[in-house]
Amino acid sequence: MPEPVIAVDHLSRSFGDKQALSDVSLAVTPGCVFGLVGENGAGKSTLIKHLLGLWRPQTGTVRLFGLDPVADPVAVLGRIGYLSEEPDLPGWMQVWELLRYTQAFYPKWDTTYAERLREQFGLDPNARIKTLSKGQRARLGLIAAEAHRPELLILDEPSSGLDPIVRRDILEAIIRTVTDQGRTVIFSSHLLDEVERVSDHLAMLHRGALRFCAPLDDIKARHRRIVLHFERPQQDPPNVSGAIRVAGTGREWTVICDAGKIHPAAMARHLGAAVVDDTTASLDEIFVAHASN
């Protein structure tokens, strides 16, 4: 098993009263697309900031390429490309200036690649960044993150509020990265459709804790959506032990559960209901189910 690109071990951090991260452990293998989902405030950005060495762990360890990003920022950051929602680019700089400025930090910067992307994205080299649209700024941020072909691309909700064409550019960059000699991507997103398309591995944070962390295929195989029909309308949600979420009204109730833990027919018999539907839960349903707990 190759050494993980990212190894987070029992990471915890609180800010005053708020427990932002609670005993989070995960490992990202080289060459994979690692998706990170969770509600706003679940801890995704906080986790990413720890990866970048911006926060020191209160408990636990964070290692990138086997190095501590807090102790060894230059060594780690030189091998990373980072893009966040609303990239913080100096408004007064022109596009070409920003690229030239960024290039200085990365010995592996590929000017031909950067130029090809700039042209493909239709960015006027002389335009001042403050005159660029949100989507154009995201594209520029993407070039800055990508042009040195980093071993690890870290994207923190890069697609938020962007039109489908820019989102497509970002997804393409993600795919290009992993097909390119097994470079690695970790990206956090609200857009489950995109996460589902490109992720190999998926982790969900909820209130600072890891709800699940597994290959995407396993997560989808594990979660089932079972619809129950009761003869008599139920006032309260039926008590299904081991269910992740039970929702509905009256006669029809939907159970999202771990496929290994619940036997639909037995459960239905026990409750005096009939199984009307038994399918794989969509990622959306899985997410909502875990987030509601």
Added chain:
Amino acid sequence: MTLRLNPASGTPLYVQLVERLKHSIATGAIKAGEQLPSVRKMAEDLLINPNTVIRAYRDLEGEGIVELRHGSGVFVQQSVEARADVMRKAEPIMRSALDRLESLDLTEDDVRRLMENELALRRDAQRRKRRA
């Protein structure tokens, strides 16, 4: 190739891709001996993880529909009959049958059940004929 894959449907993405490619090959849209797009190109065009494409290609290889030639790419087997003409004739027949059933207000499940029932009856009839 304009293939639209739906990650949210119950069917895994790689299965959807396998089905679409099989259909394209069966109708002759992709010809026998033709090269399929590289894993990378396919993944970038469809905006899906390259492992999904690899899995689909391996599945097709397992079924003898394509050949993975190391260093060259993925090719549709020469031996695959492009039953294009037959498929092209069959499509409108299927379409008009479904239109007529739809006008009877049948659901998709009803139609599927009807079809499977009919196919099962035919299978039984053939088996009886062979034994006779």
